[in-house]
Amino acid sequence: MSDASRRSNLPPLALHVPEPKFRPGDAVDFADVTVPPVDAARRPDTSERADAFHDLAFGLVRVLDMDGTAGGQWNPRLSPDAMRRMLRNMALTRAFDERMFRAQRQGKTSFYMKSLGEEAVSIGAAAALADDDMCFPSYRQQGILLSRGCNLVDMMNQIYSNRGDKLMGRQLPIMYSEKDFGFFSISGNLTTQYPQAVGWAMASAAKGDTRIAATWCGEGSTAEGDFHSACTFASVYRAPVIFNVVNNQWAISSFSGFAGAEATTFAARAVGYGIAGLRIDGNDALAVYAATKWAAERARTNQGPTLIEHFTYRAEGHSTSDDPTQYRSAGEPNAWPLGDPIVRLRDHLIGLGEWDEARHAAMDKELSDQVKAAQKEAEKNGILGHGMHQPFDTMFEGVFEEMPPHLREQQAQMRAERASAGVTVGGNL
Amino acid sequence: MARMNMIQAINSAMDVMMARDPDVIVMGEDVGYFGGVFRATAGLQAKYGKTRVFDTPITECGIIGVAVGMGAYGLRPVPEIQFADYIYPALDQLVSEAARLRYRSAGEFTAPITVRSPFGGGIFGGQTHSQSPEGIFTHVSGLKTVIPSTPYDAKGLLIAAIEDNDPTIFFEPKRIYNGPFDGHYDRPSKNWSAHPGGEVPEDYYRIDLGTANVVRAGNDVTILAYGTMVHVAMNTIETLGIDAEIVDLRSLVPLDIETIEASVKKTGRCVIVHEATRTGGFGAELSAQVQERCFHHLEAPIERVTGFDTPYPHSLEWAYFPGPVRIGDALKKVMKD
DSSP, rough: OOOOTTTTTHHHHHOOOOOSSSOTTTOOOTTSSOOTTSSSSSOOOOOOGGOHHHHHEEEEEEEOOTTTTSSSTOOOOOOOHHHHHHHHHHHHHHHHHHHHHHHHHHHSSOOOOOOOTTTHHHHHHHSOOOOOEEEOOOOOHHHHHHHHTHHHHHHHHHHHHHHHOOOOOOOOOTTOOOOTTBBOOOOOSSTTTHHHHHHHHHHHTTTTTTOOEEEETGGGGGHHHHHHHHHHHHHHHSSEEEEEEEEEEEEEEEEGGGGGTSSSSSSTHHHTOEEEEEEEETTOOOHHHHHHHHHHHHHHTOOOOOOEEEEOOOOOSSSSSSSGGGTTTTTTTHHHHTHHHHHHHHHHHHHTTTOOOHHHHHHHHHHHHHHHHHHHHHTTTTOSSSOOOOOOGEEEEEETSSSOOHHHHHHHHHHHHOOHOOOOSSOOO | OOOOOOHHHHHHHHHHHHHOOOTTEETTTSSSSSTTTSSSTTTHHHHHOOEEEEHHHHHHHHHHHHHHHHHHTTOOEEEEEGGGOOOOGGIIIIEEEIIIIHHHTTTOOOOEEEEEEOOSSHHHHHHHHGOOHHHHHSSTTTTTEEEEEEEEHHHHHHHHHHHOOSSSHHHHHHHGGGSEEEOTTOOOOGGGSSSGEEOOOOOOOOOOOOOOOEOOOOOSSSEEEOTTHHHHHHHHEEEEEEOEEEOOOEEETOOHHHHHHHHHHHHEEEEEEEEEEEEEHHHHHHHHHHHHHHHGGGSSOEEEEEEEESSSTTTTTTHHHHHEEEHHHHHHHHHHO
């Protein structure tokens, strides 16, 4: 207890608890979100010292203006073919998300997470990285897998936990693992992949390899201790890694202020660690591409890590288990000043005379059919809850490389339990 | 053969494995140039270079997280946590990541890491240099937990752990780094020179994980112990003249239950000894398994001699430590029935 009488001349302290600007029912006005022109950000040499990135950590690297024109020092001047590929991959990701979201609503699986509005973050990065660079994603970078050509049916099999699921029904839907596509096993535990990516990058460097690592987390997850340890390790050993912070403004129901956004940017975190920091327009696929390409070159030339903050907006609920109308204004996604990443790249290509509305509509139809066909194929392997798709005793496999005696014993016990319940190994639950 | 203390044996194990496998790397706080606060990594950086043996920032979650990533790349990291008391910041990486990686990726990615960490009390280490947290790790599916009691075992088990493709927690009882400790803190300390466990081959050899060691055959009671407590138990029964069979578990997961079961069925009595706190400790698991398997052979209730359910005290250490008096009382109690 303090001595109240002696301290009575001091003003009382006040605890600041952040509050988002808009709650359900509020009119939305994002006028205070600064959107600088595309030529505002300089493009430094990839060997520039990390302590010189203050302006880029607080600015916003952009290539595509809202009218669809491209400009500024970061314009990667991609070929129309390359841009059409990115557009297609973004549209594929959206189509896949829509289909799987609906599958969850139809009760065909337990869970799904969309990346609506954030497609550029994954697709722009995947286009800029080499296919054998190792990605340590969070759960919202499915666009990387789709960009790298992962089979849709394989991904859906995982979502359905069915006979075709190579993770053998062990993992929650969307927690993919695709080593062949340089896509590290997704964990439910946030930001654990950050130091792991650094370790992978350090190993690559220690072995004299040429591959680099990239990792993603949301802005909310930057508050985890692993974020700090990863940044420290990456800086200390100059690890060839790219840190991506997907600032989509929301961590489930908590706005970015609860991760520290009221006081600074997430790119600015890099400055304190001695890491190059770029804050970019995350709804601008060309900016994502350009920044990733830049960071990859910096990493590949042993200049060390880069942290990229992708300033974007989570247009959908956090997951199929979330209802965003309970905590934010329904008007937010449409009012977001950086728009929709697919629309922006589409308009850019149309402006160049390299695309048109009819082709876009045809592409959407084709992708929708492709996803639908894949879904049909995947459902032949079963959907969640309709019978047991893996022999029940496989749950004991793979805990260790070789099954130790206590697990063999528990496996035998389970077989006996199932047998007394009249269930065979491959049979129904 | 050479005479080694446990630190030298552990150093030798890493030396042997680094020479055999270029993917073995050693990392941790102060392990590089300085050679470790207990000298366990002395000379390794000079011999193998800074990219294979290096100092790390002081961040346990970072050390283990980075090691998991290195393992995913294809290296075989041997990270050190300076004291087991400081392993907790790394728990998420160990429990949620290293232990689950093989399972959740159906074998696509693995974590072939060996986490070395000095543990245990008896050194006036107080609350944060004395703990025995093995029970936290034996509870985690996917982790192996190993604890040696002699220099010979330490080297053979550490080599096996490094070669193992599963993540292993390797706890080193620091009280017996320099010599076997019989629990008599008021007598001059011994070194390993006169103990058979101090004879250590200089070259490669391994002791398979999951194999217990019957360090003394006996007929009247089985003592289940590991680490420092193996030596304390041995001294206690010699002093009291009890014909006990002492089983040094060496590996808690996987557990050599066959050796335990055979011993208790022979003796009909069982005393479990560990430094760790009692409630939820590994002794509870041992007691349950012995009860399940040897119920009709038991002639007395199973006794547990453990640390008390308190934080590890400083000045009251020798009242807390499961020393000869406490073990002796338990033995007399089970022998009475």
